[in-house]
Amino acid sequence: MNLVPYLGHLVIRFTEHVGRLFILIGRLVISLPMVPQKARLITQQMLYMGVNSLPLVLFTSLFTGGVTAVQAAYQFRGIVPMTYLGGAVGKAVVIELGPVLTGLVIAGRVGASIAAELGTMKVTEQIDALETMAIDPVRYLVMPRFVSGIVMLPVLTIFSNFIAIVGGLAVSVWFLDLTTYSFLNSLKMFFELQDLLGGLLKSVAFGAIISIIGCYNGFNTSGGAEGVGKSTTRAVVVSSILILLADYGIASLVFG
């Protein structure tokens, strides 16, 4: 009986969020010419988002590469010669696994942290304080995180790709009786620049998603510690969903 008003309420809430999100994006775009003046803040964010995330990304990538090699070998058995394993691992990592897993790991680590930090600033009136000091919070808080996101995600993805391939190579050589030469030869044979660039394009989009969704949820936090917790969770969930949707969209455009 109450389904129609409930659905109506949901549609209104969703439209409201989309509207606010686009306003934030609009203000962000307007603030982009100020990038050179915010170099110090951007550098700080790059350090946190990029350098400090590197160990987690590398650990994830090493095992992802190894697992990819094991599973590819399992699927090749009796159908495809194992000498093609390097190419399969390389393509899977560069096109899909490197960018997507890096995106998801960073959404969990950095997206959550952005939402929690900005959410706490919101509920303790620090964002209002910025406004009253005539400092645009979008320019001061969102823009450095956005620029850092779209620069550092591709950098992390390159590291991730490299380490995942190293993981795949190690497993292939140690456990699948492949030589280093045949793995690398196959990797080289199937490598295409378009694969790498497509993957990096994805990572740029993921960096934008993580930073914008984290900031948006932080800015729209209310209700104290509980509100900060909800915003943090929402930032990770929404970022992860959007990363997967963007992954499909970009894959269809670049590789479809």
Added chain:
Amino acid sequence: MIEIIGLHKKLAGQPVLKGIDLTINKGETLTVIGRSGEGKSVLLKHIIGLFRPDSGRILIDGEDITSYKISELYRLRRRFGVLFQGSALFDSLTVGENIGLGLREHKIYPESEIRRIIGEKLARVDLKGMENKKPAELSGGMKKRVGLARAIAMSPEYILYDEPTTGLDPITADSINNLIIELKTEPEITSIAVTHDMASAYKISDRIAMLHDGKIIFTGAPDEIKNSNSQTVQQFIMGKARGPITNF
């Protein structure tokens, strides 16, 4: 001068301000008193453009700020300093960086001058030499003082105090009151405070306005409010549980 004319505001569908009319004269300190949740802070946030009214006007030196674009609001806000209830210091910055943030962002002065101003403002709130402390290392009273130093860093014409003494012990609260009074020695500074701390209101105010049920029901000097015939006003200033405000 600040003139608030027929200000209405609903939050989450509930009317909070139901037609506020209030004038704050140049150079005076006006304190808005009222119960928690009456909309005192909401009123303060309208004055600086953090909230837009549903209807009504706010004139600052004759200019209606309710129709201001965001860029015009930012220009206006440079003339204001705000002390927030919880101080709202930036956790990631040191005390000195908090105070100098506005000056640095707006590139008003060279770095050497900014450092001098930070030192001067800190000395003014009796926190000389605390530039490198982090907000987490400070007590509640010290945070308020730093908040106050930050509020006056850009030499504002208007200072807004949101519950300046809430959460402080009586002695620390009184020292904050003294600082607020000391700032009044500059005749051009206009101050608006919101509080439910009557000791603070009596001490710092030239005039007191009482907000009740979304409207200003009394405006007058501290002595006038003490002698007011209104039972509603008397219940609040005497801090009685029974009376017209609580419908007992």
